[in-house]
Amino acid sequence: AQTVTQSQPEMSVQEAETVTLSCTYDTSESDYYLFWYKQPPSRQMILVIRQEAYKQQNATENRFSVNFQKAAKSFSLKISDSQLGDAAMYFCAYRSDYTGNQFYFGTGTSLTVIP
């Protein structure tokens, strides 16, 4: 089984500032997919961003971007211009391109946005 590690259980950021959430993973595979999900207090799981391992370019979705370092097996999420609505639990997830069916999740980072 793959291991996904989120070493920051809690983070906080001032509104309008930038914050980076860390994620590392353990794999011997070369092809895989990485995802960040957001879970607000409503409990919904919302896809934030995805990255294919074969792509060198870092994915970007509006204020959300990733720093994908394949050699370091690191996949951090940067949130720019933080907003109150960004307050949530964030989960990093990994899916193999070989075994394919299973997703592996980290334990999550709880983000607080300070007005």
Place this chain on the structure above:
Amino acid sequence: DAGITQSPRHKVTETGTPVTLRCHQTENHRYMYWYRQDPGHGLRLIHYSYGVKDTDKGEVSDGYSVSRSKTEDFLLTLESATSSQTSVYFCAIRSGTGRNQPQHFGDGTRLSIL
């Protein structure tokens, strides 16, 4: 909206009783998953299905069984519920087309076993 409905949304039951949670999808996706979410553990896979009557175990499958007799429905059963199975349960689906497809989740079921 990925067309996923979980039922019930909340349930309280007693130790030793059977419990069945239902996941219904409207988009004929091939893959369906059941997870449990507990503080400090993130989401852990219980079982998943890759087609009608095709299922496989996940990381925490002990005490759980599943069935998928129709594409649209994936049932999770706790044959004899225990307090350690108190959790929030999520169903997820994934399209079989496109290798980079993410999972989409239902709204979760909060299950309390007293």
